[in-house]
Amino acid sequence: MNPDDALQAALADQASGAPGAAAPVDADLAAALALAAAAGRTPALAPERSTAIRDALAAAALDHYPPPSSRPYWPGALAVLAIVALGLLAGVLVTGRPATTAPLADEAGSPAPAESRSMAVVRRLIPASGPRVPPRAVLVLTMPSGQAASGLNPEGTGTAARPTRPPAAAIRAGAPSPTAELSATPTPVATSSALPEIRTDDPEHPAADTATPTPAGPALAGRVLDAAGAPVPGASVVAFAIQPGASELLQAEADTDADGFYQVWLAPGRYRVRAGAPGFATRYWRNAPDEASAEVVAVGAGWLALEFRLPRLEEQASIAAAGGTATEPAGPSPTPPGPSRPEQP
Amino acid sequence: VTVRPESPPVPGGPVPSDGDLVRRVLAGEGQAFGALYERHGPRVERFLAFRTRDQDLVADLAQDVFLRALRGLAGLRERERFGAWVLTIAQRAVADHWAAAERHREERVQASAPTAGWAEVPDIGWLDVAQAAARLSDDHQAVLALRFAAGLSLEDTARALDRSPDAVKQLQRRALARLRRALLPQAEGDEDP
Numbered sequence: 333m334n335p336d337d338a339l340q341a342a343l344a345d346q347a348s349g350a351p352g353a354a355a356p357v358d359a360d361l362a363a364a365l366a367l368a369a370a371a372g373r374t375p376a377l378a379p380e381r382s383t384a385i386r387d388a389l390a391a392a393a394l395d396h397y398p399p400p401s402s403r404p405y406w407p408g409a410l411a412v413l414a415i416v417a418l419g420l421l422a423g424v425l426v427t428g429r430p431a432t433t434a435p436l437a438d439e440a441g442s443p444a445p446a447e448s449r450s451m452a453v454v455r456r457l458i459p460a461s462g463p464r465v466p467p468r469a470v471l472v473l474t475m476p477s478g479q480a481a482s483g484l485n486p487e488g489t490g491t492a493a494r495p496t497r498p499p500a501a502a503i504r505a506g507a508p509s510p511t512a513e514l515s516a517t518p519t520p521v522a523t524s525s526a527l528p529e530i531r532t533d534d535p536e537h538p539a540a541d542t543a544t545p546t547p548a549g550p551a552l553a554g555r556v557l558d559a560a561g562a563p564v565p566g567a568s569v570v571a572f573a574i575q576p577g578a579s580e581l582l583q584a585e586a587d588t589d590a591d592g593f594y595q596v597w598l599a600p601g602r603y604r605v606r607a608g609a610p611g612f613a614t615r616y617w618r619n620a621p622d623e624a625s626a627e628v629v630a631v632g633a634g635w636l637a638l639e640f641r642l643p644r645l646e647e648q649a650s651i652a653a654a655g656g657t658a659t660e661p662a663g664p665s666p667t668p669p670g671p672s673r674p675e676q677p
Numbered sequence: 678v679t680v681r682p683e684s685p686p687v688p689g690g691p692v693p694s695d696g697d698l699v700r701r702v703l704a705g706e707g708q709a710f711g712a713l714y715e716r717h718g719p720r721v722e723r724f725l726a727f728r729t730r731d732q733d734l735v736a737d738l739a740q741d742v743f744l745r746a747l748r749g750l751a752g753l754r755e756r757e758r759f760g761a762w763v764l765t766i767a768q769r770a771v772a773d774h775w776a777a778a779e780r781h782r783e784e785r786v787q788a789s790a791p792t793a794g795w796a797e798v799p800d801i802g803w804l805d806v807a808q809a810a811a812r813l814s815d816d817h818q819a820v821l822a823l824r825f826a827a828g829l830s831l832e833d834t835a836r837a838l839d840r841s842p843d844a845v846k847q848l849q850r851r852a853l854a855r856l857r858r859a860l861l862p863q864a865e866g867d868e869d870p
Contacts, residue, residue: 377722381736385718389743390711396747399705 551598551631554638556588556607563592564642567609574602574628603629605638612642696756703751714743717760720827721767727807727826728771728818738774742767761833768819768837775815809859817852824849 377385556567565588573583583603588594596605604626608614616626617638629636693701693709695716701709721742725735746763753762810821816838823834834849835842 377718377732377736377739382715382718382722385736385740385743386711386714388740389714389747390707392707392744393702393710393747394705394707397703397705397707397750 551600551635552594552596552605552629552638553635554594554640555592556594556609556640556642557592558612559641559643561641563590564588564609564612565590565592567592567594567607567612567640567642569594569596569640570606570608571596571598571603571629572606574604598631600631603631605629607640607642609642612644615640615642694757695759699750699753699756699759702747710743710747713759713763717763718743720760721763724764724767724822724827725771727810727822729774730807730811734774738767738770742770745770758833761829761836764823764827764829764833765837767827768823771819772815806856806860810856812859813852813855816848817855820845820848821852821856 552569552571556564556569558564567588568585569588570585571583583601584596584598586594586596588609604623605617606614606623606626607617613621615621616623617629617640618627619641620626629638693712695713698709698713698716702713718739722735722739725738725742726732729735729738742763745766746759749766753759755762810818813821819838820834823829823837824831829837831842831845831849835845838845838848840848
């Protein structure tokens with residue numbers, strides 16, 4: 333018998349309170365039994381001493397991991413205020429018109445719930461009035477407490493707390509044709525409300541990582557431009573989740589606004605991202621004509637700026653007719669500010 | 678000698694798992710860490726008592742062990758294995774303590790009198806064994822204390838000592854043989870490679 337097994341059997345017999353049943357088979361086991369018996373009699377600390385230690389540890393734990401409500405938020409609030417001020421200033425300088433502010437709301441128009449304390453401060457300081465404006469870019473700021481700050485319009489045309497339910501995450505069945513909403517007061521994202529919405533908790537359309545909660549901010553943001561660098565309004569940007577052992581799922585879709593800007597809200601995971609528009613060739617990230625050559629985009633805690641350049645269909649036809657290959661538009665390279673970066677599959 | 682239960686019953690509701698308690702600590706519920714100490718403290722104290730035989734030192738080291746655990750709690754991936762993990766920390770804490778007191782090592786090994794607090798323990802059988810174990814090498818003491826005083830599994834002991842389970846099994850066998858000779862000097866026919 334393996335000495336360890338014999339020992340365990342003897343100890344188990346002893347623990348079951350059957351004296352004699354654990355007759356040691358050799359001297360090693362006798363020593364082991366004496367040891368186990370002695371260990372069982374090893375005294376713990378006196379209760380009052382343990383209680384003192386327990387209380388000290390509980391206090392230390394509270395010190396080390398304070399509850400969210402008591403975590404200091406003023407450094408984060410100051411940082412947000414500073415960036416808001418810079419954004420407003422930049423907006424005035426660039427556009428020459430004063431900034432307006434508009435709280436973003438979800439598609440139903442209800443105010444964004446669960447506002448952070450920092451944003452509450454911002455909101456108190458900045459009147460929540462004016463027309464709704466689409467955010468042109470989103471700045472994600474990680475505050476010392478680990479909370480994510482909210483969106484900021486670099487044109488100075490708005491500050492907003494993010495809705496917890498992203499409007500751009502309106503996930504639609506099928507692949508609807510892009511519908512641009514080029515109205516005078518465009519919504520943050522163009523949506524085609526006629527199509528049924530699929531929530532990410534839909535069992536038939538699971539999110540890429542169901543254990544991960546809906547992110548607090550858009551995972552992808554950027555512009556869709558034509559080959560000459562002009563914005564493509566109404567282009568459709570679609571993210572397909574890559575799941576091992578399953579076909580790729582349409583995960584989220586967003587349309588560009590009048591200036592070609594889009595935001596896509598995604599849970600962390602791996603995606604292929606495609607942009608397309610009527611009259612333009614479809615492109616996968618990064619500048620890939622088809623899915624096979626697409627680069628996988630890894631979405632993490634931060635967000636990625638992806639700029640798509642779509643060649644016009646007639647351009648592509650003329651290039652093909654000339655026997656040449658489509659040249660890579662020399663767009664600015666994406667600048668992932670977060671920890672996640674696009675990676676090669 | 679006061680024996681505290683390993684897992685004190687929690688009034689009202691199911692007993693939270695170690696993982697639940699760890700999550701609650703990280704969420705800012707300090708009392709949950711007190712509960713983790715109540716649950717795993719006795720085993721850690723027993724392990725420390727076996728290695729040090731000094732009640733004051735046990736109290737100090739137990740607190741130090743749990744404070745180290747607190748600092749590393751956010752990085753603990755297998756939260757349900759908090760108990761085994763904290764004993765790994767205890768093993769390191771003891772090693773650190775003896776390393777710091779290396780120059781007093783001989784005094785420590787030769788010390789025979791139990792120190793403050795436990796002299797009045799009526800059944801001092803455990804002290805005989807613990808003192809016999811104290812004459813073993815550090816490795817042998819560690820494996821016996823983790824396996825018998827703390828009740829860790831072979832696999833968890835192997836993790837705590839950073840060795841393979843087979844190596845720990847071998848180490849335990851040799852440690853027991855040595856202990857037997859220490860306890861029963863008249864024993865003969867030892868095969869201790």
